Amino acid sequence: MISIDTFHLTPSTPGTLQSRIQQMVAQGILSGRFRAGERLPSSRALALHLGVSRITVTLAYTELVADDYLSARGRSGYYVSANAPEPPDFPARASGPGTVNWLELLPKSPSLGITKPADWASYRYNFIYGQSDPTLFDSANWRLCALQALGKRDFDSLTADQYDGDDPLLIDYITRQTLPRRGILAAPDEVLLTMGAQNALWLTAQLLTPNRNTVIEDPGYPALRALLSQTHTILTPLALDQDGLDPATIPPGTDVVFTTPSHQCPTTTTMPHARRQALLDRAEADNMLIVEDDYEFEMSFLRPAAPALKSMDKTGRVIYIGSFSKSIFPGLRLGYLVGPAPFIAAARALRASILRHPPGHIQRTTAYFLSLGHYDALIRRMSRAYHERRRVLDSAIAAHGLQVAGTGTYGGSSLWMRAPGVNTYELAARLRGVGVLIEPGAPFFAGSGGVTTEFYRLAYSSIPAGRIAEGVGLVGG
Amino acid sequence: MISIDTFHLTPSTPGTLQSRIQQMVAQGILSGRFRAGERLPSSRALALHLGVSRITVTLAYTELVADDYLSARGRSGYYVSANAPEPPDFPARASGPGTVNWLELLPKSPSLGITKPADWASYRYNFIYGQSDPTLFDSANWRLCALQALGKRDFDSLTADQYDGDDPLLIDYITRQTLPRRGILAAPDEVLLTMGAQNALWLTAQLLTPNRNTVIEDPGYPALRALLSQTHTILTPLALDQDGLDPATIPPGTDVVFTTPSHQCPTTTTMPHARRQALLDRAEADNMLIVEDDYEFEMSFLRPAAPALKSMDKTGRVIYIGSFSKSIFPGLRLGYLVGPAPFIAAARALRASILRHPPGHIQRTTAYFLSLGHYDALIRRMSRAYHERRRVLDSAIAAHGLQVAGTGTYGGSSLWMRAPGVNTYELAARLRGVGVLIEPGAPFFAGSGGVTTEFYRLAYSSIPAGRIAEGVGLVGG
Numbered sequence: 001m002i003s004i005d006t007f008h009l010t011p012s013t014p015g016t017l018q019s020r021i022q023q024m025v026a027q028g029i030l031s032g033r034f035r036a037g038e039r040l041p042s043s044r045a046l047a048l049h050l051g052v053s054r055i056t057v058t059l060a061y062t063e064l065v066a067d068d069y070l071s072a073r074g075r076s077g078y079y080v081s082a083n084a085p086e087p088p089d090f091p092a093r094a095s096g097p098g099t100v101n102w103l104e105l106l107p108k109s110p111s112l113g114i115t116k117p118a119d120w121a122s123y124r125y126n127f128i129y130g131q132s133d134p135t136l137f138d139s140a141n142w143r144l145c146a147l148q149a150l151g152k153r154d155f156d157s158l159t160a161d162q163y164d165g166d167d168p169l170l171i172d173y174i175t176r177q178t179l180p181r182r183g184i185l186a187a188p189d190e191v192l193l194t195m196g197a198q199n200a201l202w203l204t205a206q207l208l209t210p211n212r213n214t215v216i217e218d219p220g221y222p223a224l225r226a227l228l229s230q231t232h233t234i235l236t237p238l239a240l241d242q243d244g245l246d247p248a249t250i251p252p253g254t255d256v257v258f259t260t261p262s263h264q265c266p267t268t269t270t271m272p273h274a275r276r277q278a279l280l281d282r283a284e285a286d287n288m289l290i291v292e293d294d295y296e297f298e299m300s301f302l303r304p305a306a307p308a309l310k311s312m313d314k315t316g317r318v319i320y321i322g323s324f325s326k327s328i329f330p331g332l333r334l335g336y337l338v339g340p341a342p343f344i345a346a347a348r349a350l351r352a353s354i355l356r357h358p359p360g361h362i363q364r365t366t367a368y369f370l371s372l373g374h375y376d377a378l379i380r381r382m383s384r385a386y387h388e389r390r391r392v393l394d395s396a397i398a399a400h401g402l403q404v405a406g407t408g409t410y411g412g413s414s415l416w417m418r419a420p421g422v423n424t425y426e427l428a429a430r431l432r433g434v435g436v437l438i439e440p441g442a443p444f445f446a447g448s449g450g451v452t453t454e455f456y457r458l459a460y461s462s463i464p465a466g467r468i469a470e471g472v473g474l475v476g477g
Numbered sequence: 478m479i480s481i482d483t484f485h486l487t488p489s490t491p492g493t494l495q496s497r498i499q500q501m502v503a504q505g506i507l508s509g510r511f512r513a514g515e516r517l518p519s520s521r522a523l524a525l526h527l528g529v530s531r532i533t534v535t536l537a538y539t540e541l542v543a544d545d546y547l548s549a550r551g552r553s554g555y556y557v558s559a560n561a562p563e564p565p566d567f568p569a570r571a572s573g574p575g576t577v578n579w580l581e582l583l584p585k586s587p588s589l590g591i592t593k594p595a596d597w598a599s600y601r602y603n604f605i606y607g608q609s610d611p612t613l614f615d616s617a618n619w620r621l622c623a624l625q626a627l628g629k630r631d632f633d634s635l636t637a638d639q640y641d642g643d644d645p646l647l648i649d650y651i652t653r654q655t656l657p658r659r660g661i662l663a664a665p666d667e668v669l670l671t672m673g674a675q676n677a678l679w680l681t682a683q684l685l686t687p688n689r690n691t692v693i694e695d696p697g698y699p700a701l702r703a704l705l706s707q708t709h710t711i712l713t714p715l716a717l718d719q720d721g722l723d724p725a726t727i728p729p730g731t732d733v734v735f736t737t738p739s740h741q742c743p744t745t746t747t748m749p750h751a752r753r754q755a756l757l758d759r760a761e762a763d764n765m766l767i768v769e770d771d772y773e774f775e776m777s778f779l780r781p782a783a784p785a786l787k788s789m790d791k792t793g794r795v796i797y798i799g800s801f802s803k804s805i806f807p808g809l810r811l812g813y814l815v816g817p818a819p820f821i822a823a824a825r826a827l828r829a830s831i832l833r834h835p836p837g838h839i840q841r842t843t844a845y846f847l848s849l850g851h852y853d854a855l856i857r858r859m860s861r862a863y864h865e866r867r868r869v870l871d872s873a874i875a876a877h878g879l880q881v882a883g884t885g886t887y888g889g890s891s892l893w894m895r896a897p898g899v900n901t902y903e904l905a906a907r908l909r910g911v912g913v914l915i916e917p918g919a920p921f922f923a924g925s926g927g928v929t930t931e932f933y934r935l936a937y938s939s940i941p942a943g944r945i946a947e948g949v950g951l952v953g954g
Contacts, residue, residue, distance in 0.1 A: 316571030
């Protein structure tokens, strides 16, 4: 049944009432809004709705039946005919005199810096990074927590406009349980929830980088480079060594350094303790700020994760970013910023201005999932599975003589690989033909030097252990 | 039980292993992380975790018991003592030499332009605007839709990183069912989901207003004025007449006009058809763009809502904003932008850069709630209740001789009121003392002239009909 509320007689349309009704219905069909087999409102109801006489609508319907737009089925009414004209692929766009030239008018669009085939899940040997694995995720308990968060007692946390506020239950868990595991002590006003790490990076970049000198890691996270290209910052990508970012190579005059010390993206390197201290010392001496993206610290199955860089920060110059995208799922869009209270207050005001707050239901469900212990159990299950996959992957790589360019010494969910002399865009395209999905490494490079097309990423967050060896065989074959 | 993962020995801390463990536990207590009665990990487990001998941990625990930080309970282990020192209200902040002066460093924060008492729900005569009413919302069916969206079949829509994409089910419903009710025909690539109308306004302002001449309504939506104060636009607030924004008063050289033609915020005026056409003609003649905020069009219980301004747009110069905040609930954070495909593509890229996409679960739940007909039923129930509340409110206002400064001729959820010679900030403060919550009108004014403190808003979206007369009596008394 087509809703009667979708029928309007535009006051300015020329023609008799009857012909305008015919046009209205025909346009609904031609535009694809009304589909074959759908029932029209009765002539009585439509006449009442439009404020016209019933006979006018009946005559219009009769004409439309004659033109095979509609078919009449006895007393049950009028339906869009199976023979009605097919709609075009999309409705007509504005064009002709007076039409706005939008392409001329709009600023250059930012890029996410990430491209993945939409059908990634259908690959048999799926070495894709950063999506959730249905065989590991605890859907049953997530569902129970979501239901609890939908209950009467939580009506306000679900429905209310919180303006710039966060769910106190979730903030309490993060400050008391999550951050201490990273060695970080923070008060509630030093934490802000964000729409994933992307949103945390964006807010931080907006507040800290415009018209300042910013250093990023090269290779590094493409989405960070892409968003920094929009903030009018002077960007310096720094080439890494085997221990990640070398503080000695940071140019004088740098204001902000973005880094991934726990698990460098994409090389998976962990920055040693002495270098972290050197980075902080350098930052203090030259009054730099540091933004620490601590994504994926949860996946520490080879050895306990080292405390975050933020835990060593005595002068309030480290902004810390955490995310539930890798440990729960990326479609949740939930992450957090930790920093000195004045910075968090500014980030909170900016977040409120662009979106107010993450949906209440998402926050409360996550708070329950964390505080009831399901999150810890999930991390343990994921760690066990990743550990096994990593073991299989390591041996398959050794067996096929593939070259590892970066190894997460504490765990993670991917390896950074190098294929000397090979263009990995071509390699990835060829492998796709045999059901293998790998990620070419070039998009991670900002261009501070080196052959970038030889690298690729092999992730084991979505591929079952049993398929890894065969998949690696195809990569090496 | 305090999680063992929250224990770390910082490599650089001086002292013996035993004293460092004692310090670590004492700090956990002093900082408020470990609370009285919570159980410590066993000495065996902690020794294993820290890689130290068990006797070292046992000696540290024994010392902590002697100092009354911990208490030992026979074989069941060690607990934070009930006599342990109380934590301070918040952990110590960075201070002293080298500490960053954040207040000096950060840009000026945007304001949401909105202030409401946090305890608004506790007022007996609650004339607050824009929150959800638990007596009207269909929690049961919302819960069922949420459960369905959490099912196995929807795992991907729940969990996957969609990068810049939207839920096709929700887009399909909006293009085929919602927009046609506003007389708008749009293809899927002409619609973008946003984190509420706030996010839609922000994205639009970012793309269209920097370094251009922008006109807003005065009075108007404070959150719009606040976010435009951040985009480096040249802002002209235009005083309204009884029909809303008068196109003849728009200054030459204007590039963008933000307007609320269906239901002017806050006066609730509906712009007549002839004036809408004049506005579009003016926009076309002077090549202006129009941003139409069509919030609350669903609440049309007095007469059918007129089609949106966007429905009359032949030259692709109207950007349309819709929202589910008033019709479902504001904590959902879901709205949408409609405009020409190139504009939507740019807004999509910008959205992806700041947050990627609204959480998948929120989108899919809403898609089910809409397509299963629960939304239409909810709107009907809300309309009936609002209609009744409005009737009671209108008679109470007449009975107490209060002055209405703007009336929604088709419905809405609030009235715009004037109290000549009264400062409504003082009035609101006085009324709060007797359990009445009204909203002073001054924040809606940008200052294009007139006495602004005489106005106030009376909303009937959260107050039961039975309390309205008494509440209005207190306002007028």
